[in-house]
Amino acid sequence: MKSAADAINANLAINIDRVVHRYEAREQSAFFIEQWQLASAERVFLHGESGSGKTTLLNLLAGVLTPESGSIELLGQAFSSLTARQRDKFRAQHIGVVFQQFNLIPYLSVLKNIQLAAYFANEKQGNVQAFAEQLLDKLQLPKTILKQAAGTLSVGQQQRVAIARALINRPELLFVDEPTSALDASARDAFMELLIEICDASSTTLVFVSHDLYLRRFFETFVDIKSLRSSEGVTEC
Numbered sequence: 605m606k607s608a609a610d611a612i613n614a615n616l617a618i619n620i621d622r623v624v625h626r627y628e629a630r631e632q633s634a635f636f637i638e639q640w641q642l643a644s645a646e647r648v649f650l651h652g653e654s655g656s657g658k659t660t661l662l663n664l665l666a667g668v669l670t671p672e673s674g675s676i677e678l679l680g681q682a683f684s685s686l687t688a689r690q691r692d693k694f695r696a697q698h699i700g701v702v703f704q705q706f707n708l709i710p711y712l713s714v715l716k717n718i719q720l721a722a723y724f725a726n727e728k729q730g731n732v733q734a735f736a737e738q739l740l741d742k743l744q745l746p747k748t749i750l751k752q753a754a755g756t757l758s759v760g761q762q763q764r765v766a767i768a769r770a771l772i773n774r775p776e777l778l779f780v781d782e783p784t785s786a787l788d789a790s791a792r793d794a795f796m797e798l799l800i801e802i803c804d805a806s807s808t809t810l811v812f813v814s815h816d817l818y819l820r821r822f823f824e825t826f827v828d829i830k831s832l833r834s835s836e837g838v839t840e841c
């Protein structure tokens with residue numbers, strides 16, 4: 605029979621347990637989080653001063669970095685124990701990511717960049733273009749941009765395309781790092797409304813990193829990374 609703890613854990617989207625990360629093996633200091641849990645469909649605004657480890661945490665959650673010890677469970681799966689290949693597959697199918705560098709392929713069109721994300725997640729291509737158009741429209745980008753090479757867009761436009769690419773598979777988990785930094789106030793508010801709408805519609809769990817405290821109003825949970833990090837057992841950065 606399942607225990608009450610098992611039942612609670614089954615509803616967790618993210619479950620971090622004693623995670624240690626070091627950028628270099630001999631590094632004295634380490635990134636350490638003892639425990640952090642997020643329920644399915646929870647939205648968190650993650651804040652912290654520059655260099656406090658927000659991007660490191662997102663990279664661990666996205667599987668770009670792997671912990672030296674401890675475990676990261678995502679959607680009930682032991683994500684940090686997967687092989688690199690299994691992690692890539694899991695990411696493509698369940699995670700949307702928007703990093704500070706947008707990682708668009710510059711010589712491919714906007715549509716191809718978005719289609720590629722859908723392809724890796726095995727989404728049916730038939731519906732991809734219509735949904736991409738809908739997303740770009742809500743992000744205040746013209747439909748004509750779909751045919752343009754991603755490398756020819758402005759930084760603000762690239763940022764919005766990266767967001768559309770992250771949302772195209774309606775991911776269960778969405779990790780975004782400063783997604784509004786290149787947007788003006790009107791595009792920023794439109795983006796936030798779209799993001800919340802899509803997260804609501806798909807019960808997406810969102811970890812949203814930003815320095816912009818104005819954006820805190822869109823979130824039920826606010827976390828300062830300082831409160832997550834602990835020095836027990838290791839020396840902090």
Ligand SMILES: Nc1ncnc2c1ncn2[C@@H]1O[C@H](COP(=O)(O)OP(=O)(O)OP(=O)(O)O)[C@@H](O)[C@H]1O
Pocket residue numbers: 627652653654655656657658659660661841
């Ligand atoms: N590739 C790397 N190699 C070595 N150290 C790194 C690397 N990336 C980050 N660090 C260090 O890890 C610490 C946390 O950096 P991180 O980028 O996670 O912080 P952050 O809170 O996201 O900062 P910012 O708000 O400026 O983006 C910093 O001391 C940084 O110098």
